[in-house]
Amino acid sequence: MTTFTTPIRVLLADDHPIVMTGFAMSLAAEGLDVVGQARTPAEAIALYAELQPDVAILDIRFGTELTGLDAAHTILKADPDAKLIFLSQFDQDSLIKETYRLGARAFVTKDCDPADLATAVRQAHAGKLYFLPQIAERLASMAVHGDVSPQSQLDERDLAVFKLMAEGLTNAEIADQLNLSTKTISNISQSVKEKLGVHRPAYITKLAVKHGLIEP
Structure with a gap:
């Protein structure tokens, strides 16, 4: 008897269309269902409320007054169980720490292997944290040497x-x-x-x- 598994529903939010389209195609190739794509933090908040995705992937920088962190605060206030992943070309220690402190399931850099992003989505959907090796190393360093930000x-x-x-x-x-x-x-x-x-x-x-x- 064949068992059908419902694909994980993903919301993407990034203000660079080419980047977002590339990740959407990569996630689809991994068997994930990208149900929405937002260009601004405000649009991400609205689409999350409308679509109720299983996992939301938020860019941090949008070139607007609001950021992905602002969107996350609003989303988590309405849905404390929201499963969020942050995507950024910036990988400063303070940003990494802040995303996990906020309740993110993963922090993934934009130059990551698309397979790593798909793995992060699956881990987040399962209620687990996901760390790229270089991110885990930096978090461990902060824990050992202290936060000097x-x-x-x-x-x-x-x-x-x-x-x-x-x-x-x-x-x-x-x-x-x-x-x-x-x-x-x-x-x-x-x-x-x-x-x-x-x-x-x-x-x-x-x-x-x-x-x-x-x-x-």
């Missing part, structure tokens, strides 16, 4: 100032944007530099890019 060392206000510093804003411009006094921003920026051990503007920007806080 700005996110782990700065409070919310310090981090907001740090990101604006990294974008090249002056203390006066940061003060205006955050509605604080220039003296307060000057004190915070000096404290941030001391905490992170960086003082030159170029190093501050490089550190922010490395940890995914601003676009490269």
Whole structure:
């Protein structure tokens, strides 16, 4: 007697059509059913609610104010059991850690073998975590050596100032944007530099890019 298995239903979200089409074809070749393709985080949220896929694959960067992480927060709020996989060309340690902290089942880089993405989908559908070897190694390194990212060392206000510093804003411009006094921003920026051990503007920007806080 032949047994028919229902294919795993997958939602893809990426703002690069060629990338998304390529992954959709690869997943289909692996026997998975791509039921929807979203171009923005807002569209991903709407399609998830409409289609109720088994697994959603979300890009992190969309070139909009919202990110894949924002979409994930909204999706998980409505469906705490949602099985999410993050897909990104960026593989900063802080991003990897944040996705798993949020509740992702896997973090897969865009240059991965399509078979690895299909495996991640199957593992996520089964309620398991999936780690590419290089991702597992980096997570293990963070566990051993500790998290030294700005996110782990700065409070919310310090981090907001740090990101604006990294974008090249002056203390006066940061003060205006955050509605604080220039003296307060000057004190915070000096404290941030001391905490992170960086003082030159170029190093501050490089550190922010490395940890995914601003676009490269």
